[in-house]
Amino acid sequence: MKTHLPEGMRRSLGVARKSWVLMLLATGALTLGISALGQTPPAGAMPPPPHHAGMAPGHSADAMRQHLYSTLSVTDAQKARLDPLMQQTATDFGDFHAQLESGHGEIMTLLTANTVDRKALERMRVARMHEMDLASKRLIDHLADVAEALTPAQRQQARDAMAQHQAAH
Numbered sequence: 001m002k003t004h005l006p007e008g009m010r011r012s013l014g015v016a017r018k019s020w021v022l023m024l025l026a027t028g029a030l031t032l033g034i035s036a037l038g039q040t041p042p043a044g045a046m047p048p049p050p051h052h053a054g055m056a057p058g059h060s061a062d063a064m065r066q067h068l069y070s071t072l073s074v075t076d077a078q079k080a081r082l083d084p085l086m087q088q089t090a091t092d093f094g095d096f097h098a099q100l101e102s103g104h105g106e107i108m109t110l111l112t113a114n115t116v117d118r119k120a121l122e123r124m125r126v127a128r129m130h131e132m133d134l135a136s137k138r139l140i141d142h143l144a145d146v147a148e149a150l151t152p153a154q155r156q157q158a159r160d161a162m163a164q165h166q167a168a169h
Contacts, residue, residue: 023076072154081149089142096135103128 045078065086067078103124110121 078149085145
């Protein structure tokens with residue numbers, strides 16, 4: 001049965017859906033990028049290939065952290081505050097990344113079964129959206145913690161460096 005919606009409502013639903021998808025993709029990209037910082041694979045697990053890790057091949061999390069610290073002239077006191085924040089975030093997002101990876105197998109199992117269980121797929125979608133919401137909240141908290149550890153001048157310097165990096169790509 002088709003539901004007929006007024007044109008304006010259809011258009012606003014389409015915009016909302018596109019905005020939601022873009023937000024989800026952006027959050028996912030940020031999550032994967034942050035999870036790559038300092039992440040170590042679980043014992044016995046193979047590390048992800050370099051293209052999947054969110055970092056250029058050959059760049060370790062420590063090297064990137066040192067680059068950040070030197071670029072922004074981070075003081076020893078700031079390093080003492082930032083190091084545990086970055087380590088905790090790497091741990092949190094490493095766990096989140098593992099949850100996403102396990103979800104890939106689950107969804108493939110559901111989609112390739114003899115009978116497609118739409119209710120199970122919907123339960124999985126709702127669970128993943130909840131996980132993404134928690135991860136995006138954690139990411140914002142992390143970014144705010146890092147920003148608070150930097151001076152206003154360092155935050156501006158970081159913004160300029162990121163803009164320059166984006167312009168180069």
